[in-house]
Amino acid sequence: MTWPDTRILDLFGIALPILQAPMANSTGVEVAIEVAKAGGLGALPCAVLAPKEIEAGLATFRTHTKAPLNCNFFCHQETPDDQERDRAWLLHLAPYFAELHEEPPSLPLPRGHAPFGEEECAVVEALRPEVVSFHFGLPAARLLARVKEAGCKVISTATSLREAVFLAEHGVDAIIAQGAEAGGHRGMFLETEVATQTGTFALVRSIRARLDLPVIAAGGIADGRAIAGAFALGASAVQVGTAYLLCPEAWTHPAHRAALADPDRETAITNVLTGRPARGIVNRFMREQGFVNAGVSAFPRGRPAIAPLRAKAESQGSMDFSPLWSGQGPAPVADRSAGDLTRKLADEALARIGCR
Amino acid sequence: MTWPDTRILDLFGIALPILQAPMANSTGVEVAIEVAKAGGLGALPCAVLAPKEIEAGLATFRTHTKAPLNCNFFCHQETPDDQERDRAWLLHLAPYFAELHEEPPSLPLPRGHAPFGEEECAVVEALRPEVVSFHFGLPAARLLARVKEAGCKVISTATSLREAVFLAEHGVDAIIAQGAEAGGHRGMFLETEVATQTGTFALVRSIRARLDLPVIAAGGIADGRAIAGAFALGASAVQVGTAYLLCPEAWTHPAHRAALADPDRETAITNVLTGRPARGIVNRFMREQGFVNAGVSAFPRGRPAIAPLRAKAESQGSMDFSPLWSGQGPAPVADRSAGDLTRKLADEALARIGCR
Numbered sequence: 001m002t003w004p005d006t007r008i009l010d011l012f013g014i015a016l017p018i019l020q021a022p023m024a025n026s027t028g029v030e031v032a033i034e035v036a037k038a039g040g041l042g043a044l045p046c047a048v049l050a051p052k053e054i055e056a057g058l059a060t061f062r063t064h065t066k067a068p069l070n071c072n073f074f075c076h077q078e079t080p081d082d083q084e085r086d087r088a089w090l091l092h093l094a095p096y097f098a099e100l101h102e103e104p105p106s107l108p109l110p111r112g113h114a115p116f117g118e119e120e121c122a123v124v125e126a127l128r129p130e131v132v133s134f135h136f137g138l139p140a141a142r143l144l145a146r147v148k149e150a151g152c153k154v155i156s157t158a159t160s161l162r163e164a165v166f167l168a169e170h171g172v173d174a175i176i177a178q179g180a181e182a183g184g185h186r187g188m189f190l191e192t193e194v195a196t197q198t199g200t201f202a203l204v205r206s207i208r209a210r211l212d213l214p215v216i217a218a219g220g221i222a223d224g225r226a227i228a229g230a231f232a233l234g235a236s237a238v239q240v241g242t243a244y245l246l247c248p249e250a251w252t253h254p255a256h257r258a259a260l261a262d263p264d265r266e267t268a269i270t271n272v273l274t275g276r277p278a279r280g281i282v283n284r285f286m287r288e289q290g291f292v293n294a295g296v297s298a299f300p301r302g303r304p305a306i307a308p309l310r311a312k313a314e315s316q317g318s319m320d321f322s323p324l325w326s327g328q329g330p331a332p333v334a335d336r337s338a339g340d341l342t343r344k345l346a347d348e349a350l351a352r353i354g355c356r
Numbered sequence: 357m358t359w360p361d362t363r364i365l366d367l368f369g370i371a372l373p374i375l376q377a378p379m380a381n382s383t384g385v386e387v388a389i390e391v392a393k394a395g396g397l398g399a400l401p402c403a404v405l406a407p408k409e410i411e412a413g414l415a416t417f418r419t420h421t422k423a424p425l426n427c428n429f430f431c432h433q434e435t436p437d438d439q440e441r442d443r444a445w446l447l448h449l450a451p452y453f454a455e456l457h458e459e460p461p462s463l464p465l466p467r468g469h470a471p472f473g474e475e476e477c478a479v480v481e482a483l484r485p486e487v488v489s490f491h492f493g494l495p496a497a498r499l500l501a502r503v504k505e506a507g508c509k510v511i512s513t514a515t516s517l518r519e520a521v522f523l524a525e526h527g528v529d530a531i532i533a534q535g536a537e538a539g540g541h542r543g544m545f546l547e548t549e550v551a552t553q554t555g556t557f558a559l560v561r562s563i564r565a566r567l568d569l570p571v572i573a574a575g576g577i578a579d580g581r582a583i584a585g586a587f588a589l590g591a592s593a594v595q596v597g598t599a600y601l602l603c604p605e606a607w608t609h610p611a612h613r614a615a616l617a618d619p620d621r622e623t624a625i626t627n628v629l630t631g632r633p634a635r636g637i638v639n640r641f642m643r644e645q646g647f648v649n650a651g652v653s654a655f656p657r658g659r660p661a662i663a664p665l666r667a668k669a670e671s672q673g674s675m676d677f678s679p680l681w682s683g684q685g686p687a688p689v690a691d692r693s694a695g696d697l698t699r700k701l702a703d704e705a706l707a708r709i710g711c712r
Contacts, residue, residue: 009518046505055359063576069495082630154633159621161620162620178538179555179557180555181554181555181557181558193624195624195625195647196622196623196624196638198537198558199535199536199555199557199574199575199576199684200555200556200557200558201535201537201538201555201556201557201576201577201582201585201685202537202576202683202684202686205576205578205579205582205601205686206684206685206686208581209619209686210686211621219555219557219558220555220557220561222561225561225564225588225589225590226557226561226589228588228589229557229585229586229588230585231588232581232584232585232587232708232709233581233582233584234581238425254396263517263562263566264518265567266554267552268549268551269551278586291551296583303493305451321502327558328554328558328559328562329556329557329558329561329562330562330565330566332562344362346386347572353588354590
């Protein structure tokens with residue numbers, strides 16, 4: 001049994017058309033190594049790593065395997081400090097701080113990691129990962145040109161046909177079609193409205209009906225049947241996120257693991273946890289302040305704004321203020337290594353593809 | 357080439373696993389006849405028809421074909437008149453009436469057609485359609501029992517795993533898995549929150565991972581590849597709606613047809629057009645008053661509340677207040693008869709299913 005479409009396999013030099021989603025703060029080089037050794041494309045979430053940490057991660061990866069690696073970066077527009085807005089948001093949240101006997105964080109809120117820029121580009125040029133992926137659009141043209149000149153294949157996320165067309169026009173090698181089912185941050189960069197986001201089924205069809213570039217389907221894909229479905233729709237590969245969160249190598253909090261294992265888990269796209277729309281299991285804070293709140297601090301400062309609440313609640317065994325990122329779909333199977341999961345996904349998919 | 361799963365074919369006695377979605381106010385017996393003659397399951401949207409009109413429709417159908425027919429009914433909870441709420445909603449909309457030089461409708465607003473009840477059940481018992489489908493849940497147990505005793509197969513819509521389990525426990529023969537991509541009214545009956553609605557990809561997988569009943573996938577399915585994808589996910593059939601709106605036999609308004617043909621059309625789930633969540637192409641009224649507004653008149657009175665605005669605007673060539681129901685996905689191809697569309701969908705799907 002072979003894959004009906006090998007464009008992504010050929011483009012990246014991998015054996016299985018399965019990309020592990022880069023999940024900042026949830027996975028590190030360990031998961032990437034396991035996935036790579038199994039034949040998929042592992043990912044290093046570089047958006048939250050300093051340049052030296054990226055170098056160290058890549059070096060560790062390369063002591064374990066010669067397989068390709070995907071280095072992922074964010075390209076969000078950095079917003080100028082807006083202390084009025086942050087102050088208003090913290091004031092609005094005062095009852096929570098009082099309830100949990102915590103002080104709100106002092107202003108200014110930490111700026112968080114910068115989007116892909118000169119420093120990160122220099123690291124890419126030095127280390128030359130086989131694949132570089134971007135979230136929230138693309139970097140400036142001159143930086144993108146340098147990444148391509150370094151020999152890296154470039155991919156980015158589209159949440160709409162319009163965004164896919166933009167990416168194609170700006171020279172990506174493949175498009176990640178992130179349907180509304182996907183967990184974690186939506187890669188929206190032209191789109192601003194959560195309400196018009198498109199499901200994976202419709203998004204993959206819309207993009208394939210317009211563009212010839214290879215499409216990597218993402219969102220709600222956690223088993224072999226889903227992968228077979230994605231190929232039937234016209235995708236050349238899939239990106240899997242939520243399922244890897246239950247692997248032992250991932251850093252997923254035990255309470256988050258338990259929540260993921262609930263087949264009736266309810267998720268929603270919210271901006272109140274970080275400042276940008278992201279899908280997670282519905283918790284108290286999302287329900288009371290979201291799901292979409294115009295007053296939240298600008299990304300990524302929404303996260304430090306509630307950090308004291310999250311820390312206190314977690315210390316008391318509550319995930320009321322913690323991001324429980326999750327896509328939609330059946331509960332993923334727990335406790336398989338990332339390598340075993342990758343192999344199993346591939347085997348199940350091949351058994352379904354071409355099956356009468 | 358044969359279909360990999362024939363459970364729905366066997367259950368309904370049809371040749372093609374393609375259900376035409378019942379689209380009240382948009383399609384009538386003409387579309388049902390075309391679909392049935394092509395081998396799919398045509399539908400008569402009975403929820404907006406009086407008993408005599410249902411009889412006439414069925415009689416017309418049976419002069420053209422012996423194929424099975426799906427009679428569709430609504431099972432929404434009828435809400436008591438709430439003139440305070442309706443008055444407040446109309447007052448809120450006063451600027452629109454002023455702008456369009458129209459009088460608001462007088463109170464009480466028309467109640468609209470009743471949900472499936474004694475009269476409709478008697479018609480079903482007399483006419484014995486092969487399939488009866490329900491939207492917004494199921495009727496009372498005693499009515500449902502009578503429908504089944506009349507020999508009709510019963511199907512209903514689930515928008516979540518929880519709703520699917522309910523339907524299974526209450527004796528449906530198959531489940532319509534209506535993903536968030538679907539156009540028109542969401543079949544929600546246990547769910548109330550639009551924000552937690554699930555994409556087709558994830559919903560079909562979730563339901564198939566839990567239940568054995570045949571699943572009819574709906575939402576974003578408009579071409580053969582999408583049908584092949586649905587089967588790969590585990591569906592036994594598909595329900596297609598939006599694509600049939602562009603058939604000449606459908607009653608779709610020319611401006612609605614033009615909007616559907618736009619590949620970049622943007623849709624959202626809104627309750628402001630009728631009182632219940634439904635997906636349509638974003639228009640002025642949805643954008644300004646929605647997408648979800650807690651103050652709208654209770655379904656189905658949202659529709660007559662803005663009827664004068666809609667009529668005036670349409671007479672002036674504007675669809676600002678008109679429902680432009682539409683699912684997500686590529687623009688459907690226009691001007692094929694419903695029969696040709698059905699055959700083409702089936703041919704394309706079979707060519708993709710089992711394709712390496």
